[in-house]
Amino acid sequence: MRRLVVFFCLVIVEFLLCSAQEKQHGTVLFGDPCERDVNCIEHAYCRIQRICQCEQYYAPNPERTICLATAGLSCVDDFTCGTMSNAVCRQNVCTCKDAFTLDINNSSNCISSKLLCRFSFDIRITDELMKKICERLENSVGPSKEGDACQKRDDCEEAMERAICIDNKCRCITGLRFVNETGKCIQARGRYNSCTKDYECFLDDGTPNVLQCKNGECVCRDNDPRCSKG
Numbered sequence: 001m002r003r004l005v006v007f008f009c010l011v012i013v014e015f016l017l018c019s020a021q022e023k024q025h026g027t028v029l030f031g032d033p034c035e036r037d038v039n040c041i042e043h044a045y046c047r048i049q050r051i052c053q054c055e056q057y058y059a060p061n062p063e064r065t066i067c068l069a070t071a072g073l074s075c076v077d078d079f080t081c082g083t084m085s086n087a088v089c090r091q092n093v094c095t096c097k098d099a100f101t102l103d104i105n106n107s108s109n110c111i112s113s114k115l116l117c118r119f120s121f122d123i124r125i126t127d128e129l130m131k132k133i134c135e136r137l138e139n140s141v142g143p144s145k146e147g148d149a150c151q152k153r154d155d156c157e158e159a160m161e162r163a164i165c166i167d168n169k170c171r172c173i174t175g176l177r178f179v180n181e182t183g184k185c186i187q188a189r190g191r192y193n194s195c196t197k198d199y200e201c202f203l204d205d206g207t208p209n210v211l212q213c214k215n216g217e218c219v220c221r222d223n224d225p226r227c228s229k230g
């Protein structure tokens with residue numbers, strides 16, 4: 001019985017410690033490299049242990065020093081929505097005050113509806129738009145092409161598939177080549193290999209744009225002097 005009590009005490013202590021830890025935050029700015037969530041500024045987390053990103057329903061200010069609340073954030077009182085302008089907590093969601101409408105370019109900013117109409121904006125802001133803004137933020141971080149900065153060996157795989165992180169830069173696996181057209185590392189095809197697209201065809205020495213895909217086969221571009229040597 002005593003053992004059981006001790007066990008429960010430990011569980012409670014652990015729970016308190018953990019919830020206290022969750023509130024901790026650091027000083028690493030939005031978009032800067034991090035290792036743990038606690039490194040990042042308030043209302044930010046360390047996305048895939050790599051880069052500080054605002055939590056859902058928070059967006060960075062232009063200086064990247066604060067993650068501001070945005071419309072749609074869950075709240076219990078107006079304080080939670082305080083980093084928005086002209087917003088209140090209504091039905092447990094941060095919303096623009098009466099007679100204010102969400103700025104179409106900034107979901108932390110509620111502007112006077114009168115002012116808004118003067119600029120003849122489309123005032124029907126939907127969740128779909130919010131989602132698009134968030135998606136754009138998501139996509140703006142993380143390596144997307146060969147040579148982009150990375151930290152861990154598998155950081156480049158997500159976007160480029162067969163790529164690894166070498167000396168903090170994304171590189172295609174040996175023998176593969178990065179193509180702009182698809183944003184991925186592909187197996188290059190030499191002269192007289194079968195192909196479907198020009199960008200698949202590549203000379204062994206790496207000279208670009210010498211070959212083309214013609215009738216399903218990699219061949220020299222017409223009259224290209226660099227090709228006839230081979």
Ligand SMILES: *[C@@H]1O[C@H](CO)[C@@H](O)[C@H](O)[C@H]1NC(C)=O
Pocket residue numbers: 104105
């Ligand atoms: C909002 O963004 C659009 C497109 O980027 C721009 O044309 C428009 O002027 C912006 N409006 C405001 C109020 O900044």
Ligand SMILES: *[C@@H]1O[C@H](CO)[C@@H](O)[C@H](O)[C@H]1NC(C)=O
Pocket residue numbers: 060061062068083084085106107108109110
């Ligand atoms: C969005 O609006 C908030 C509140 O007015 C402001 O503090 C912030 O700087 C704005 N963000 C951008 C990117 O302009």
Ligand SMILES: *[C@@H]1O[C@H](CO)[C@@H](O)[C@H](O)[C@H]1NC(C)=O
Pocket residue numbers: 180208
């Ligand atoms: C690929 O795209 C980058 C940037 O968009 C450009 O600088 C580079 O020249 C392109 N490479 C080829 C082979 O088209």
